[in-house]
Amino acid sequence: MDKEIKFSWQDIIKYGVIGGIVALYVVLIGMVVTFKERYIIAETVNLGQIALFSPTFILAYFAANNARKLKSLIYAIVVGALVGAIVGVFVAALLVLASHVNMREVFLNVSPELLKILHFGQESLKGASLVIVGLNLIVGLVGGLFALAPRRWSNALLVGAALVTLMGILQELMSITFGTKDWYKPLGEFIYAKKGLSWGGTILFFVLGMLFSLWRSSPGLHPGARVAKLPPKQQQGVRIVSFLLGLAILVWLPKFLGSYPSEILTTVGIYVIMGLGLNIVVGFAGLLDLGYVAFFAIGAYTVGILTTTGKLATVGWNFWMALPVAIFLATMAGVILGIPVLKMRGDYLAIVTLGFGEIIRILVLSDWLKPYIGGAQGILQIPKPEILGYEFKGPQQIYYLVLIGILLVGYIAWRLRDARVGRAWKAMREDEDVAEAMGIHLVSTKLMAFATGAAFAGLSGAIFAAKLGSIFPHSFNLIVSINVLSLIIVGGIGSLPGVVVGALILVGLPELLREFADYRMLFYGALLVAMMLVKPEGFVPEKTHARELREQPLEPEVAPEAPAREAL
Amino acid sequence: MLRKFMRKHDVTDLVMWLIGFGLLVVVFIGTYRTLASGKYENSVWLDFFIFGLAQGSVYALIALGYTLVYGILFMINFAHGEVFTGGVFTAYFFAIAMERAGFIDRHWVLALLILMAIAMTVSVMVAVVLERIAYRPLRGAPRLVPLITAIGASFFLQYTYRGIYGSGVKTYPDFPALDGKLNAFGREWPILTTQALVIVVSALMMVFLYWYVQKTKAGKAMRAVAEDKEAAALMGIDVDRVIVNTFALGGAMAGVAGILYALLFKQVNAFMGFIPGIKAFTAAVLGGIGNVPGAMLGGLFLGIVESLGPSLILDGLGIPAPYQLKDAIAFTLLVLVLIFRPTGILGERLSEKKA
Numbered sequence: 020m021d022k023e024i025k026f027s028w029q030d031i032i033k034y035g036v037i038g039g040i041v042a043l044y045v046v047l048i049g050m051v052v053t054f055k056e057r058y059i060i061a062e063t064v065n066l067g068q069i070a071l072f073s074p075t076f077i078l079a080y081f082a083a084n085n086a087r088k089l090k091s092l093i094y095a096i097v098v099g100a101l102v103g104a105i106v107g108v109f110v111a112a113l114l115v116l117a118s119h120v121n122m123r124e125v126f127l128n129v130s131p132e133l134l135k136i137l138h139f140g141q142e143s144l145k146g147a148s149l150v151i152v153g154l155n156l157i158v159g160l161v162g163g164l165f166a167l168a169p170r171r172w173s174n175a176l177l178v179g180a181a182l183v184t185l186m187g188i189l190q191e192l193m194s195i196t197f198g199t200k201d202w203y204k205p206l207g208e209f210i211y212a213k214k215g216l217s218w219g220g221t222i223l224f225f226v227l228g229m230l231f232s233l234w235r236s237s238p239g240l241h242p243g244a245r246v247a248k249l250p251p252k253q254q255q256g257v258r259i260v261s262f263l264l265g266l267a268i269l270v271w272l273p274k275f276l277g278s279y280p281s282e283i284l285t286t287v288g289i290y291v292i293m294g295l296g297l298n299i300v301v302g303f304a305g306l307l308d309l310g311y312v313a314f315f316a317i318g319a320y321t322v323g324i325l326t327t328t329g330k331l332a333t334v335g336w337n338f339w340m341a342l343p344v345a346i347f348l349a350t351m352a353g354v355i356l357g358i359p360v361l362k363m364r365g366d367y368l369a370i371v372t373l374g375f376g377e378i379i380r381i382l383v384l385s386d387w388l389k390p391y392i393g394g395a396q397g398i399l400q401i402p403k404p405e406i407l408g409y410e411f412k413g414p415q416q417i418y419y420l421v422l423i424g425i426l427l428v429g430y431i432a433w434r435l436r437d438a439r440v441g442r443a444w445k446a447m448r449e450d451e452d453v454a455e456a457m458g459i460h461l462v463s464t465k466l467m468a469f470a471t472g473a474a475f476a477g478l479s480g481a482i483f484a485a486k487l488g489s490i491f492p493h494s495f496n497l498i499v500s501i502n503v504l505s506l507i508i509v510g511g512i513g514s515l516p517g518v519v520v521g522a523l524i525l526v527g528l529p530e531l532l533r534e535f536a537d538y539r540m541l542f543y544g545a546l547l548v549a550m551m552l553v554k555p556e557g558f559v560p561e562k563t564h565a566r567e568l569r570e571q572p573l574e575p576e577v578a579p580e581a582p583a584r585e586a587l
Numbered sequence: 588m589l590r591k592f593m594r595k596h597d598v599t600d601l602v603m604w605l606i607g608f609g610l611l612v613v614v615f616i617g618t619y620r621t622l623a624s625g626k627y628e629n630s631v632w633l634d635f636f637i638f639g640l641a642q643g644s645v646y647a648l649i650a651l652g653y654t655l656v657y658g659i660l661f662m663i664n665f666a667h668g669e670v671f672t673g674g675v676f677t678a679y680f681f682a683i684a685m686e687r688a689g690f691i692d693r694h695w696v697l698a699l700l701i702l703m704a705i706a707m708t709v710s711v712m713v714a715v716v717l718e719r720i721a722y723r724p725l726r727g728a729p730r731l732v733p734l735i736t737a738i739g740a741s742f743f744l745q746y747t748y749r750g751i752y753g754s755g756v757k758t759y760p761d762f763p764a765l766d767g768k769l770n771a772f773g774r775e776w777p778i779l780t781t782q783a784l785v786i787v788v789s790a791l792m793m794v795f796l797y798w799y800v801q802k803t804k805a806g807k808a809m810r811a812v813a814e815d816k817e818a819a820a821l822m823g824i825d826v827d828r829v830i831v832n833t834f835a836l837g838g839a840m841a842g843v844a845g846i847l848y849a850l851l852f853k854q855v856n857a858f859m860g861f862i863p864g865i866k867a868f869t870a871a872v873l874g875g876i877g878n879v880p881g882a883m884l885g886g887l888f889l890g891i892v893e894s895l896g897p898s899l900i901l902d903g904l905g906i907p908a909p910y911q912l913k914d915a916i917a918f919t920l921l922v923l924v925l926i927f928r929p930t931g932i933l934g935e936r937l938s939e940k941k942a
Contacts, residue, residue, distance in 0.1 A: 047750075359602075366663045370921070371922050374918035381915040548743065551733075
């Protein structure tokens with residue numbers, strides 16, 4: 020064997036212990052019980068089990084990662100299985116301990132239900148412990164084998180598994196949405212069992228996911244690569260056609276999907292608008308703003324106060340008259356809050372903006388301003404927007420309002436990105452002093468970023484108020500700012516399509532998984548840390564970054580990280 | 588003409604000074620009107636002041652964690668508030684167990700010491716693990732990267748506590764020995780025993796920390812790393828170890844602060860650390876971040892302002908329920924300090940002279 024890659028007990032124990040701790044964490048935080056009803060495959064595999072066993076799988080994979088270099092089947096199997104067994108011992112130990120001691124008083128989630136699940140149908144404690152260790156051993160073994168597969172194939176397998184999980188989660192939504200349609204019935208009966216995918220559906224989606232991944236990763240077949248080979252004029256043609264096609268699908272979508280999915284899409288869209296705004300502030304200009312929700316709140320409250328017909332009724336304008344005022348006030352707030360923080364360095368800026376956001380929230384909740392903005396009771400009876408007799412009454416109609424908002428804001432952001440001010444932002448992001456030396460007026464450039472970002476948030480808030488018909492202060496807490504920050508970081512900081520992808524993943528998916536609500540912020544927090552550690556450039560990196568990556572094939576390890584980190 | 592003028596005098600400076608001046612005028616008017624109306628008696632002011640001192644000393648202890656880490660790594664450990672929560676929330680379960688066994692009634696000093704030891708241990712563990720997993724790999728990355736990580740870690744920890752220990756508000760058991768006003772040296776003092784204890788304990792901790800940083804070898808290494816990492820490493824100091832030490836020390840202070848906080852306010856929950864964390868950060872900035880005595884001073888100052896402010900300033904302005912706005916006062920103070928004197932009262936850095 021190679022000297023550097025050897026069978027090391029120390030490593031196995033290390034990975035096993037880490038996996039064990041993570042598995043215990045998953046159990047204690049309650050995921051196993053919460054997700055137990057979320058069946059993915061034919062009433063046998065549920066999401067709770069996936070959560071329980073994925074630490075084993077992942078750590079066995081990492082422990083056996085050397086197997087790819089060694090090409091040693093035995094190495095992969097032994098290391099994976101051992102790591103799995105160690106994880107299993109941890110979980111089994113918890114089961115034994117919890118069966119003898121009442122841990123519930125401290126650890127809320129160690130419930131009888133959990134113990135029942137962990138027994139895996141076994142009567143005796145001994146049998147159950149053995150089953151747990153055995154199952155973990157098998158999962159670890161599979162994880163080890165996985166490390167042996169070539170990267171392209173292991174990616175394909177992962178995409179397949181991810182698609183199966185996604186389709187399993189989507190079951191409920193599919194039957195709500197299409198349950199009444201004639202074309203869906205035979206399809207649905209084939210794909211889904213009573214709970215979760217049927218075996219046929221599982222295989223179908225697994226294969227589909229794999230094929231998709233293999234197709235994407237084969238250089239000759241990738242659509243982007245093929246388009247790039249075309250002459251420029253045709254390239255533009257392809258782009259225009261695909262844009263129009265995409266737009267047509269987006270316009271047709273709410274009619275096809277019905278009310279509930281449209282509602283989700285509307286929420287996602289509102290976050291997309293906010294994300295595009297924060298992307299300008301954080302992504303383009305490099306100013307970390309944690310009080311971004313304040314501008315969203317200003318937009319929503321302006322529309323609320325100006326249009327409400329309820330107790331706090333003032334002028335009773337319609338939505339379209341209030342909208343410009345809302346955007347204007349949010350913009351002004353952006354400038355006003357921008358001025359004091361102009362000279363602050365990055366990390367102070369984050370805390371001060373956070374302070375601003377909190378001040379606004381405290382003021383809104385206070386008795387002092389209650390007669391004007393309703394305090395904790397909020398503002399009720401905000402009328403729906405109406406144009407030429409078309410009322411944006413339900414989610415299916417508001418959807419179009421959001422869509423127009425996204426197109427408008429997206430277009431502005433796209434044009435600004437490559438305009439003079441956009442390049443000034445990026446220069447400032449890289450190095451303020453150099454940017455100033457190159458003749459960029461820092462004050463106006465920064466204020467422009469704050470103002471634009473705030474204006475987008477104001478628009479988003481205005482639509483939000485119109486969508487809900489009532490607004491409450493608790494909709495505007497710090498968590499919203501963190502959500503928006505997370506979604507632009509996941510999507511890729513500074514990247515416009517990244518905002519959409521980020522919003523779909525971080526806002527859309529949790530809406531589908533209701534049980535997930537409890538873990539949402541936990542997940543976001545972990546994601547922020549993980550993204551910064553592993554993939555700071557995001558999943559859809561900004562184009563310039565991507566180009567830089569392609570031009571430096573010599574340093575594949577350094578290249579993906581360095582430019583994105585500098586960008587921050 | 589106008590352009591020339593603009594180039595010479597930054598408009599933003601003018602605006603900021605105007606805002607600051609306006610706020611000073613508001614504070615002055617509010618204070619004057621409150622005092623002139625004679626709504627509160629002197630003894631009430633004294634109570635406010637002592638309460639402010641007690642909560643200020645808790646802020647000061649937490650602020651030390653921010654300042655120590657900042658002094659060495661130049662990063663804001665945004666998750667420090669959660670380090671604080673971890674200790675006090677975990678100790679809660681031991682506290683109720685001890686209450687049930689009647690241990691608190693019989694040996695309250697011992698019980699308190701045990702609780703502090705537990706809270707310190709857990710807080711130190713959280714701080715050290717945080718450093719190892721979330722911050723160490725990012726050393727040398729641009730400033731915002733660890734900051735975003737810290738924000739993520741903060742939320743992750745908050746929701747971890749919530750997930751594991753539950754989301755409800757839990758009430759710490761009473762320490763019967765600490766009820767009522769302080770009786771010492773043959774007379775009753777106008778201060779609650781709990782508050783006196785909080786002030787004394789945190790003063791002791793601060794003296795200990797000052798001694799540790801100034802006189803011990805580990806403290807010397809810490810100051811050396813704060814001064815210059817490369818040079819310290821060349822002198823044979825294990826920089827990673829010193830950084831872990833620093834996080835541990837900050838965690839220990841936060842653990843004690845947690846128990847003191849529980850004595851003062853009685854209630855704990857998963858999200859309790861966030862607001863005190865931000866306020867302690869304010870205190871650290873107020874005193875000059877990276878500066879140990881500054882953090883202590885800043886903490887006390889903030890605690891007192893927060894306790895006196897609502898009644899003193901806002902009452903006079905005719906704002907109803909001014910107590911609701913006390914957090915806003917702290918945040919406003921933070922914003923003002925960062926605008927007008929970002930280096931704080933005593934100046935920055937954990938350097939030779941100031942530490």
